[in-house]
Amino acid sequence: MSLEDIEQELCGIETITDAALLEKLSLDYYHFSPILEQQLKLKRADLVVRPKNESEVLRIAKVSVERRIPLTLRGSGTGNYGQCIPLNGGIVLDTGNLNDIISLSAGLARVESGIKMGALDRHARKIGWELRMIPSIYHGATLGGFIGGGSGGAGSITYGMIWDCGNVLSLRLVSLEDEPRILELRGKEIAQVMHAYGTNAIITEIEVALAPAYPWLEMVVVFEDFMQAARFGQAISNSDGIVKKLVTILGYPIATDYIKALEEYLIDDCSCALLIISPWAIEAVEDLARQYQGQISYSKSEPARLLEFTWNHTTLLARSIDKDITYLQAFYYNLETVEHLYNKFQDEVMMHLEFVRLHGKPIPTGIPLVRYSSEQRLNEIIQYHRDSGASIANPHTYILEDGGDGQINQGQLNLKRQLDPHGLLNPGKMRAWSIPF
Ligand SMILES: Cc1cc2nc3c(=O)[nH]c(=O)nc-3n(C[C@H](O)[C@H](O)[C@H](O)COP(=O)(O)OP(=O)(O)OC[C@H]3O[C@@H](n4cnc5c(N)ncnc54)[C@H](O)[C@@H]3O)c2cc1C
Incomplete structure (x- = not known):
């Protein structure tokens, strides 16, 4: 069947075949990884479709099943490991037009999956609520893409990761069975779809819990010593009375060399903490800054500015230089693990910590910057981290399991067997699917 025939079958739905647009809409930020860059740069969809509503999504699902055409879902394409890049051509379904807010009330939002997180957050703040967590690229990222391929961000120090129970309440899905249908998952069942790279179902609607919105205050605190900055970050994170949204620590020379916008708030050779806290926490934070020999160099209430120097924006800014x-x-x-790895790798692995709440406990995670020399050296660094007690969610692979703990997620696999029996959704990303059973 030719491309024209498929377009004919999808008549009335927006389709894109222009080569330049196909290239743009087939790729994401995979180039953060020199390894993925080589593997993925030439991958392209044959056709991009932009449905406006769920019935158009159902029609696309039917064509994909009847013609056995691969179907890969795309939010805004801000993922970092090729999650939305089609490995075998076929159709890319761009959710950008599925962007309605279905309902918004105190503590709760129900939305279409292609809504931009920035837009939803803005609407929620008008009624005194906000998204519980946002990636640093939240203005552009979709909520469906964050659930399908993201993990956490500002807010994770209080609410954990996106997949922690209670953050997402329900998901409405379209299947790729012989007769595609709509179904809704609630409660712990939704884990089968969360962070599954769109390999087992198309999310069309999402119900998320919201957080009370604060008039946030941003702060930069500078330190001569990286480990003092890290201890300060842990102390703020441990302080339950300090309402907070972001605790980021950037080891020297990240801020001084790569974040020019912070220049006037830094001192020579410094590490720094970037914080978003409630304005009523300021005295407590000042006390902790003194205790750890930090100096507050910047403090300002909204509009927000610091978020775009943190999480994976730090990587983006460093790579721009x-x-x-x-x-x-x-x-x-x-x-202890942070200090050991800091001393071991020094300037080769520049420390960038993001504190998050994991199973109720505030812990240091990080997105350290690596001076890349070769794939072999990168793998040695990863192995050394693992041998030293850190877990690495490897961002240099597009395989779902290898980007996590390496284990097969049986729930996600079972759902794929049920809802995508022909293996058409994002083929090649879930390793478990290719293992005979
Ligand atoms: C500068 C920068 C900063 C970032 N900061 C963060 C951060 O702070 N925290 C973080 O977690 N991530 C971060 N990311 C990664 C990425 O932005 C997030 O994962 C983001 O939320 C993805 O949203 P998206 O709409 O771009 O999704 P896409 O990249 O388009 O898709 C992501 C995955 O979800 C799947 N998917 C998309 N829509 C659906 C759907 N409707 N149903 C089922 N599956 C679907 C796709 O197939 C793909 O596998 C950052 C990336 C960049 C480039």
Whole structure:
């Protein structure tokens, strides 16, 4: 069947076949990884479709099943490991037009999956609520893409990761069975779809819990010593009375060399903490800054500015100055592991910590910057981290399991067997699917 025939079958639905647009809408931020860059740069969809509503999504699902055409979902394409890049061509379904807010009330939002997180957050703040957590690129990222391929961000120090129970309440899905249908998952069942790279179902609607919105205050605190900055970050994170949204620590020379916008708030050779806290926490934070020999150099209430120097924006900014920099995603769990790895790698792995709440406990995670020399050296660094007690969510692979703990997620696999029996959704990303059963 030709491309024209498929377009004919999808008549009335927006389709894109222009080569330049196909290239743009087939790729994401995979180039943060020199390894993925080589593997993925030439991958392209044959056709991009932009449905406006769920019935158009159902029609696309039917064509994909009847014609056995691969179907890969795309939010805004801000993922970092090729999650939305089609490995085998076929159709890319761009959710950008599925962007309605279905309902918004105190503590709760129900939305279409392609809504931009920035837009939803803005609407929620008008009624005194906000998203519980946002990636640093939240203005552009979709909520469906964050659930399908993201993990956490500002807010994770209080609410944990996106997949922690109670953050997402329900997901409405379209299946790719012989007769595609709509179904809704609630409660713990939704874990089968969360962070599954769109390999087992199309999310069309999402119900999320919201957080009370604060008039946030941003702060930069500078330190001569990185480990003092890290201890300060842990102390703020441990302080339950300090209402907070962001605790980021950037080891020297990240801020001084790569974040020019912070220049006037830094001192020579410094590490720094970037914080978003409630304005009523200021005295408590000042006390802690004194205790750890930090100096507050910037303090301002909204509009927000610091978020775009944190999480994976730090990597983006560093790479805009030095293309040989790449990154890791680490769970250090404690400061002893941080200190050991800091001393071991020094300038080769520049420390960038993000504190998050994991199973009720505030811990240091990180997105350290790596001066890339070779794939072999990168793998040695990853292995050394693992041997030292850190977990690495490897951002240099597009395989779902290898980007996590390496284990097969049986719930996600079972759902794929049920809802995508022909293996058409994002083929090649879930390793478990290719293992005979
Ligand atoms: C500068 C920068 C900063 C970032 N900061 C963060 C951060 O702070 N925290 C973080 O977690 N991530 C971060 N990311 C990674 C990425 O932005 C997030 O994962 C983001 O939320 C993805 O949203 P998206 O709409 O771009 O999704 P996409 O990249 O388009 O898709 C992500 C995955 O979800 C799947 N998907 C998309 N829509 C659906 C759907 N409707 N149903 C089922 N599956 C679907 C796709 O197939 C793909 O596998 C950052 C990336 C960049 C480039």
